[in-house]
Amino acid sequence: MLLRADGSLASLLTYHRNPHHRAGSGTHGSGDLRAGRRGEDLILPVPPGTVVRDEQGTVLADLVEDGQEAVVLRGGRGGRGNAALVDAKHRAPHFAEQGEYGDEMWLELELKLLADAALVGFPNVGKSTLISQVSAASPKIADYPFTTLQPHLGVVSVDGREFVLADVPGLIEGASEGRGLGHEFLRHVERASVLVVLLDPSGLQEHPAADQYRILLHELAGHLPELVERPRLVVVNKIDLPGAKEIAENLDVGEPLRLISAATGEGVADLMHAVADMVEQVGHVAPEREGFVLHRPAAPGFSVRREGDRWVVEGKAAERAVALNDLTVPEAADYAAERLRRLGVDNALEAAGAQPGDEVQIGELVFEFTPDDED
Numbered sequence: 001m002l003l004r005a006d007g008s009l010a011s012l013l014t015y016h017r018n019p020h021h022r023a024g025s026g027t028h029g030s031g032d033l034r035a036g037r038r039g040e041d042l043i044l045p046v047p048p049g050t051v052v053r054d055e056q057g058t059v060l061a062d063l064v065e066d067g068q069e070a071v072v073l074r075g076g077r078g079g080r081g082n083a084a085l086v087d088a089k090h091r092a093p094h095f096a097e098q099g100e101y102g103d104e105m106w107l108e109l110e111l112k113l114l115a116d117a118a119l120v121g122f123p124n125v126g127k128s129t130l131i132s133q134v135s136a137a138s139p140k141i142a143d144y145p146f147t148t149l150q151p152h153l154g155v156v157s158v159d160g161r162e163f164v165l166a167d168v169p170g171l172i173e174g175a176s177e178g179r180g181l182g183h184e185f186l187r188h189v190e191r192a193s194v195l196v197v198l199l200d201p202s203g204l205q206e207h208p209a210a211d212q213y214r215i216l217l218h219e220l221a222g223h224l225p226e227l228v229e230r231p232r233l234v235v236v237n238k239i240d241l242p243g244a245k246e247i248a249e250n251l252d253v254g255e256p257l258r259l260i261s262a263a264t265g266e267g268v269a270d271l272m273h274a275v276a277d278m279v280e281q282v283g284h285v286a287p288e289r290e291g292f293v294l295h296r297p298a299a300p301g302f303s304v305r306r307e308g309d310r311w312v313v314e315g316k317a318a319e320r321a322v323a324l325n326d327l328t329v330p331e332a333a334d335y336a337a338e339r340l341r342r343l344g345v346d347n348a349l350e351a352a353g354a355q356p357g358d359e360v361q362i363g364e365l366v367f368e369f370t371p372d373d374e375d
């Protein structure tokens with residue numbers, strides 16, 4: 001099974017709704033010189049920024065950029081046909097291998113904060129109101145500053161396109177020097193490839209809208225100069241309030257303004273289209289992470305444990321060694337025994353204290369331990 005980062009996806013919602021996926025099993029090898037077919041690969045698309053963990057929480061892959069892939073599970077190997085099992089001792093084997101079932105496991109998929117667009121504005125301008133209007137995110141909304149203290153992410157769908165919008169806590173004058181947790185909040189803005197600056201024309205703000213804009217740019221630049229070069233949209237919210245539209249229409253910040261009311265929804269759909277367009281132009285975020293880390297699952301091996309007066313050998317490689325279709329054929333049994341010895345199963349059993357004649361179980365097969373004296 002293969003996971004592939006796909007830039008056209010922005011969420012893991014589909015795996016939430018439909019968590020089970022399976023790749024094909026291998027087919028059996030056969031005696032008429034034919035090998036079994038390999039189980040088919042399953043490719044699961046995930047959004048860039050997806051971290052893949054196994055059930056123990058070990059990171060298997062960190063898919064950062066579009067197109068990156070990670071093999072997390074192998075499909076069942078096809079059984080080898082008799083022709084492939086020929087060796088010095090077995091010139092015409094009358095046995096073939098069984099196809100394997102693929103492995104199965106639960107994977108934990110986590111999408112790291114990678115917003116395409118971030119809402120930037122003074123406290124109380126309506127950032128949380130807006131994100132809760134356009135996405136499933138539902139941060140607390142209240143008529144006092146600093147209601148939001150942690151970034152919230154929402155996935156916005158606009159005619160088949162998706163992007164991730166972040167509601168970032170409000171910024172204030174001096175934020176870039178650390179005022180009002182400024183550094184912390186500004187860090188969330190760094191990763192977004194598009195900024196949506198929200199201004200509040202109502203008298204509820206300490207500063208008039210034009211000043212809000214000037215101060216915000218100053219703080220962005222103070223934190224990270226390149227933030228003012230980021231593509232951005234400038235938006236005036238709350239135009240439903242009495243007199244607010246007039247103020248907004250007379251506002252000149254040297255850039256085109258979009259007027260909306262997050263409360264009534266006026267202008268909101270148009271704004272989301274514009275954000276989606278801009279995100280598309282800029283491309284999804286290239287996050288600053290260590291890059292692509294791929295951790296392969298541990299190589300299949302085997303383990304030996306005692307169960308009552310029997311030794312149980314577990315693990316893919318050992319089970320594969322005895323997965324011959326007919327172990328009652330003496331040469332097949334020899335062949336299996338040889339493979340087990342080469343894997344080190346004999347030595348491991350001996351080291352664990354197995355005595356000649358003890359019962360050993362591998363998969364369905366139970367046999368007597370008969371260590372080879374050759375080595």
Ligand SMILES: Nc1nc2c(ncn2[C@@H]2O[C@H](COP(=O)(O)OP(=O)(O)OP(=O)(O)O)[C@@H](O)[C@H]2O)c(=O)[nH]1
Nearest residue numbers: 123124125126127128129142146147148170262263
């Ligand atoms: N009339 C009107 N009120 C709005 C609008 N948008 C937001 N509000 C109100 O403004 C207040 C602040 O809204 P929030 O969405 O919490 O503002 P915020 O920008 O997230 O604030 P912080 O999290 O503190 O930074 C709330 O009382 C909202 O109901 C709007 O379009 N029109």
Ligand SMILES: [Mg+2]
Nearest residue numbers: 127128147148
């Ligand atoms: Mg808020």
